[in-house]
Amino acid sequence: MPSDCIMAALTTMKRQAIIHAAGALALIFLLNACGKTEQPAAAKPAPAAPPAPVAEKPAAPTPPQAAVKPAEPVFAAMPVDLNGFGSDEPAHRIDEPTRGVIIIEPKDIKHTNQQHWDQYDCTAFNAKRWGRYEVRVTYTLRNATLGTQFRFAQQPLKKTLMASSQPKRAVYGTVYVDKNGQYPFSLYAAATGNEPGFEIHEVAFVPAPEGPLPVQAADGNIVLEAGSATTWSENMRYEPKAEKNCLGFWTSEDDIAEWEFEAVKPGRYKVTVVHGCGTGNEGSEVAVKLGAQELKFTVKDTGGFQKWSEAPVGEVEIKEAGKQRLVIDPLTKAKSAVLDVHKVLLTPVS
Secondary structure (H helix, E strand, O other): OOHHHHHHHHHHHHHHHHHHHHHHHHHHHHHHHOOOOOOOHHHOOOOOOOOOOHHHOOOOOOOHHHHOOOHHHHHHHOOOOOOOOOOOOOOOOOOOOOOOOEEEOHHHEEEEEOOOEEEEEEEEEEEOOOEEEEEEEEEEEEEEEEEEEEEEOOEEEEEEEEEEEEEEEEEEEEEEEOOOEEEEEEEEEEOOOOOOOEEEEEEEEEEOOOOOOOEOOOOOOEEEEHHHOEEEOOOOEEEOOOOOOEEEOOOOOOOEEEEEEEEOOOEEEEEEEEEEEOOOOOOOEEEEEEOOEEEEEEOOOOOEEEEEEEEEEEEEEEOOOEEEEEEEEEOOOOOOOOOEEEEEEEEEOO
């Protein structure tokens, strides 16, 4: 073939390759503009032979759903809190006792504006007994969120509040009162501007247990230690000293002790109250309650309030696994004090 013919053929092939490459680039730009991420087959390097026209073998299009598909795992991974409707607040207990709860009203809280924050101070908190309390603040808030800090003595509790046009309760955590008496506390909040967007409706100090939630042992026994009880009381309290480790100062029959625990094995259990009673104070009548079940016993002299004696009071039935609540409720007080309680034992009945 003459050289000029060869040159003409090569020139023609180059022009075709350039045209096809330009078409492939245009297709890639078009797919990217439509949100596609896959590269079309025609975008691969051209073989030595002249490439086939792009129109003869188009790349398989990506389904339109692929563009929004990644959003599904995000929602699937997020936990859903049905009790708090998306918040981390514990569900409100309808039958919660009120004995020993200390309520601070707005009239007892002084509000001052600082340069970068708002400050709420109170000196009206008066604890009749020592012990642990859960702090709950009821508020309304116009802002989307508000960073706050509650400070009781040297015990700081931080909480980010969410907007609410209706009074909303927030649990900050627990504080410890080491002796009875009057204590100041403060709440600090980020400044909300000239118009007040944050309002405190109530601050509540609610009795809380000293120890952890009791759990059932592998052999089925359940031990309810004194320190794990919630003392719904004004006088009775947990005494943490090693030689005591009990619920003492039980000088009012209106004070009750309550244990919340997890039961794994349903069935019948023998109930034993390990207690002490000083000479001359015997004779008080006490009820042990688990749900609608009630066992009664009369306190006997053990030789001292910290001289422990086991008193079998009967049997109860745990009908299903899960959260349970056992209560010791004095019905009468014979003399100066009812009893001291060291612990309660629940033993499976074979």
